[in-house]
Structure formats: C-alpha cells, structure tokens
Amino acid sequence: RNGIQRPVGHTVSFHYNPRVESHHFGKSHPMKPWRLTLTKQLVLSYGLHYALDLYRPLEATKEELAAYHTREYLDFLQSIDPQHSHPSSPNTDHEQRxxxxxxxxxxxxxxxVFDGMWGYFTLYAGASLDAAHKLVADQSDIAINWSGGLHHAHKGTGAGFCYINDIVLAIQQLLLVTPRVLYIDIDVHHGDGVEEAFYYTDRVLTLSFHKYGETFFPGTGALEDTGPRGSHNPGAHHSLNVPLRDGIEDAEWERLFRQIAGDAIDTYNPGAIVLQCGADSLGGDRLGSFNINIRAHGFAVEFVKSRAHGRKMMIVGGGGYTPRNVARCWTHETSIAADVELRNELPMHVPYRQAFTGNENGDGLLYPSLSNIQGKIHPNMNDQSYFDNLIAHNKEQLRYIKG
Ligand code: ZLS
Ligand code: CA
Ligand code: ZN
Known part of the structure; x- marks a missing residue:
C-alpha cells in the first residue's frame, strides 16, 4: 500500500516484546521505557514493519543470564522484586544487599528497585538473546533490539540504569560461531560494562565514543585505556576509546566515526558487528551534551552496514532521555537497516502525535534540527587538532591487531 517492501536477499529482524513498556523506574527517573512505545508507534506508522521480520521474544531464563552474571546477583535481583520477595526475610538484610x-x-x-523489575530485565535480555540466536541460525542478517543496549551492568552488580548486560550475553552467543566480534558503542556514556567483560580477550574488540571529562558518568574510557598493560596479554590494544568534549557537531562526528570505525572493521575483520545506538548522543538530550542530529547519528548504522560485507550485524538501543527524539532516531535507524527512505513529515495518523508537534517538539517532522534548539545549549569544546589526535592514537593501537 505504501510501497514499503522487503529487499531481496537481506533479512532484517526486529525483536521486541511490548511488555517492557509498562515498567517504571520511578517518577523522576530519566530512564523511561515509554520511549519504546513511542519508537514502536513511529515504526508502525511509517509502515516499516512490512520490511521487517517481527519477533516477540519471551523472557530470558535465569540459566541464560547466568552465562555472564553471578548466581548471587541473580538470586538477589529475582528476590528483591516485590512480586517475588519472601515476606520472611528481614528488611535490614534487604537494604544491605x-x-x-x-x-x-x-x-x-x-x-x-521497582515493581516487576525481574520481568523487565528478562524481557530486554531475552530480546537480545533472540536477536543473537536468529543471526547465529542464519535466519537474520541484521537483528534489532531497541529495548536492549544496557552497557553499564557488571557481572555481579548493577550500575547506571543497567542491571543485566544483554550486550555481553548476546556477544557470548555470537562468539560460539565466529572467532571475532567487533562492538561499537555510540551512546554518550562510556560502554564500560562491555569493555570490562571482554577486557582480557582478543576475540572482542570494543570501541566506544563518549563524552569524557569532569565528573561525567562513569568516568572510564580515557584515550590511553586500550586494554591490559603488557603486550603478552591477549586483550592488550583490544579496547578502543574515543573520549569527546561537549558540543561535537554532525560533520566532525561523521568524519571521526568513518575514520576510526572504518579502520577497526578493516583491521580486525570481525565475523559479526554489534552496534549500540544509545540516543543520548543526540543534540537536545536531557543527560547528553553533544550536538548531533538524527541523520548524523544514523550515519553510524549506515556506515557499518555499508562495510559489513555479509557479516552479521546486531543493533541495540541504550540511553536516550528525550523520548520524542529517541523515537525519531531509532525509527530512522530501523529504516536504514531495512533500506527504506522515510519522508520528513510524520504520518498523520501516528499515535501520540502531539509529542512530536509544536516548535519545541520538532514541528511534526522526523528530522527536525536538534542542535541548539532543544534542551540546553552546549558550545563545541572539541577542535580539529583534538580530533586528529584521537584518530592518530586509535590508528596506532590498530597496528598491534591482526584480523
Ligand atoms: O549509558 O552521574 C551518575 C552518578 C551519580 C549522580 C546521580 N545520583 C543519583 C547517583 C550518583 C554519580 N549517574 C549517571 C548515570 C547515567 C547512566 C546512563 C545510562 C546509559 O545511557 C545506558 C542506558 C546519571 N546521570 C544522570 C543521573 N544519573 C540521574 C538524573 C536524575 C535522576 C533522578 C532519578 C535518579 C535520582 C533523581 C537520577 C539520576
Ligand atoms: Ca559510548
Ligand atoms: Zn548513555
């Protein structure tokens, strides 16, 4: 009806269980699962689902989560949920744990700690595992899970809005069938949890672009941190970091990404690429301080896809704290995966249309200008010589790597 069709010979799968939407971190918490409702509605309104294989994955099992996480942490997460907690265990013990x-x-x-949290974790992790399994089984070429991408979770603790590291769990599955996985993270925060999980191996190369400096969370991801010290360790030179200052703009971002991600793909020659597309790197984000627009953010997806050359690709979400722009961004990136061009005017019948209309909400467009219009203004604190140094330093690290 609207001309959107499945391209021949490349399957894009979309892994999503709408039951994640009903979970709430708390009234003032910036992480809003509702942004996923908005994203799904926009994807459907554009008719993108005609170009996708849709899956509705079930919850991951505790056994599946234990492939990375410790038993005691999982026992805690499962029991602290009010719906699973034992009324007999004393409150003070709960508080300490x-x-x-x-x-x-x-x-x-x-x-x-919020109601139904175990259900929330197991749903978003279940979706990433389902995506990985469809890639492994060769039933998908690009698998998307916008509810995943929770890159800060550690083996035995939660951190930064993340409780279960669905990315680590998915990469573990990909490693069963391919010798090397490249992980690229464009969330405005450092992908510390994924870096940490694979810090001592050369089978995963992690590359994170992020804001770095002052007291910005989580505080790791310096340019110089490229893996364990000592070239005898297999993980040496296999953690790449691109620390950025406030206010980076579209052209600079695209140049930096093309150079560094391009070199990483060519040198490392991975069998699969996992791209974390945290939308808090967009201009106007409530927590981020970059100045990039939706098309420049999506350039990462476009570029990696153009260099994938038959490699399996997994796309996950992550941060993103201005829900209307998260939905725009991830709808755009779904369309790139599916090889579909979307018109700038949002479909008339999109639910929650008012969230996208009015001057401050982006005028009913898919691609409004975000820089310096929405949210706080963040002057560009990066300069050309700083970028040149980032590119040179990462090129130097890649010289140690043989794909
Ligand atoms: O990458 O900066 C911090 C740590 C603190 C400041 C905030 N307080 C609550 C704890 C101590 C130093 N945390 C960051 C975490 C950012 C996680 C990003 C996740 C991801 O995008 C992947 C999904 C942070 N930044 C902003 C907040 N926390 C924050 C802002 C507002 C609130 C409300 C709810 C809670 C307390 C008041 C909160 C956190
Ligand atoms: Ca990042
Ligand atoms: Zn983030």
Missing part, C-alpha cells in the same frame, strides 16, 4: 548489588540509595539511586 540492595546497597551491595545496586549501589547506595543517596539522592535516589541510578538503579532503583
């Missing part, structure tokens, strides 16, 4: 596993509760925690 909560602090140990999810951090202190001062000024309201990044990782709160």
């Amino acid at each position: 909560r602090t140990a596993f999810l951090g202190s509760n001062e000024a309201n925690a990044d990782c709160p």
Whole structure:
C-alpha cells in the first residue's frame, strides 16, 4: 500500500516484546521505557514493519543470564522484586544487599528497585538473546533490539540504569560461531560494562565514543585505556576509546566515526558487528551534551552496514532521555537497516502525535534540527587538532591487531 517492501536477499529482524513498556523506574527517573512505545508507534506508522521480520521474544531464563552474571546477583535481583520477595526475610538484610548489588540509595539511586523489575530485565535480555540466536541460525542478517543496549551492568552488580548486560550475553552467543566480534558503542556514556567483560580477550574488540571529562558518568574510557598493560596479554590494544568534549557537531562526528570505525572493521575483520545506538548522543538530550542530529547519528548504522560485507550485524538501543527524539532516531535507524527512505513529515495518523508537534517538539517532522534548539545549549569544546589526535592514537593501537 505504501510501497514499503522487503529487499531481496537481506533479512532484517526486529525483536521486541511490548511488555517492557509498562515498567517504571520511578517518577523522576530519566530512564523511561515509554520511549519504546513511542519508537514502536513511529515504526508502525511509517509502515516499516512490512520490511521487517517481527519477533516477540519471551523472557530470558535465569540459566541464560547466568552465562555472564553471578548466581548471587541473580538470586538477589529475582528476590528483591516485590512480586517475588519472601515476606520472611528481614528488611535490614534487604537494604544491605540492595546497597551491595545496586549501589547506595543517596539522592535516589541510578538503579532503583521497582515493581516487576525481574520481568523487565528478562524481557530486554531475552530480546537480545533472540536477536543473537536468529543471526547465529542464519535466519537474520541484521537483528534489532531497541529495548536492549544496557552497557553499564557488571557481572555481579548493577550500575547506571543497567542491571543485566544483554550486550555481553548476546556477544557470548555470537562468539560460539565466529572467532571475532567487533562492538561499537555510540551512546554518550562510556560502554564500560562491555569493555570490562571482554577486557582480557582478543576475540572482542570494543570501541566506544563518549563524552569524557569532569565528573561525567562513569568516568572510564580515557584515550590511553586500550586494554591490559603488557603486550603478552591477549586483550592488550583490544579496547578502543574515543573520549569527546561537549558540543561535537554532525560533520566532525561523521568524519571521526568513518575514520576510526572504518579502520577497526578493516583491521580486525570481525565475523559479526554489534552496534549500540544509545540516543543520548543526540543534540537536545536531557543527560547528553553533544550536538548531533538524527541523520548524523544514523550515519553510524549506515556506515557499518555499508562495510559489513555479509557479516552479521546486531543493533541495540541504550540511553536516550528525550523520548520524542529517541523515537525519531531509532525509527530512522530501523529504516536504514531495512533500506527504506522515510519522508520528513510524520504520518498523520501516528499515535501520540502531539509529542512530536509544536516548535519545541520538532514541528511534526522526523528530522527536525536538534542542535541548539532543544534542551540546553552546549558550545563545541572539541577542535580539529583534538580530533586528529584521537584518530592518530586509535590508528596506532590498530597496528598491534591482526584480523
Ligand atoms: O549509558 O552521574 C551518575 C552518578 C551519580 C549522580 C546521580 N545520583 C543519583 C547517583 C550518583 C554519580 N549517574 C549517571 C548515570 C547515567 C547512566 C546512563 C545510562 C546509559 O545511557 C545506558 C542506558 C546519571 N546521570 C544522570 C543521573 N544519573 C540521574 C538524573 C536524575 C535522576 C533522578 C532519578 C535518579 C535520582 C533523581 C537520577 C539520576
Ligand atoms: Ca559510548
Ligand atoms: Zn548513555
């Protein structure tokens, strides 16, 4: 009806269970699963689902999560959920365990305990595992899970809104069938949890672009941190970091990404590429401070896809704290995966249309100008020589790597 068709010879799968939408971190918490509702509605309104294989994955099992996470952490997560908790266990013990596993509760925690949280984790992790399994079984070429991408979770603790590291679990599955996986992370925060999980191996190359400096979370991901010290360790030179200052703009971003990600793909020659597309690197994000627009963000997907040359590709979400722009961004990136061009005017019948209309909400367009219009203004604190140094340093690291 609207001309959207399945391209021949390349399958794009979309892994999503709408039951994730109903979970709430708490009233003032910036992480809003509702952004996934908005994304899904926009994808459907553009008719993109005609170009996708849609899957509705079930919850991951505790056994599946234990492929990375510790038993005691999983036992804690499952039992702290009010719906699973034992009324007999004393409150004080719960409090101590909560602090140990999810951090202190001062000024309201990044990782709160909320109703149905076990259901939420197992759904988003289940979707990433389903995506990985469809790639492994050769039933998909590009597998997308916008509810995943929770890159800060550690083996035995939660951090930065992340409890279960679905990315690590998915990469573990890909490693069963391919010798090398490249992980690229364009969330405005450092992909520390994924870097940490594969820090000591040469079978995963991690590459994160992020804001770095002052007190910005999580504080890791310096240019110089490229893996364990000592060239005898297989993980040496296999963690790449691109620390950025506030206000980076479209052209600079695209040049930097093309250079560094391009070199990484060519040199490392991975069998699969996992791309974390956190949308908090967009201009106007509530927590981020970059100045890039939706097409420049999507350039990462476009570029990796153009260099994939038959390699399996997995795309996950991540951060993104201005929901209308998260939905725009991930709809655009779904369309890139599916080889479909979308018109700038949003479909008339899109639900929640008011979230996208009005001057400050982007005028009913898919691609409004985000830089310096929405949110706080972040002057560009990067300069050409700084970028040149980032490119040169990462090129130097890649000289140690043979694909
Ligand atoms: O990458 O900066 C921090 C840590 C703190 C400041 C905030 N307080 C609550 C705890 C101590 C130093 N945390 C960051 C985490 C960012 C995680 C990004 C996840 C991802 O995008 C992947 C999904 C942070 N930045 C902003 C907040 N936390 C934050 C802002 C507002 C609130 C409300 C709820 C909770 C407390 C008040 C909160 C956190
Ligand atoms: Ca990042
Ligand atoms: Zn983030």
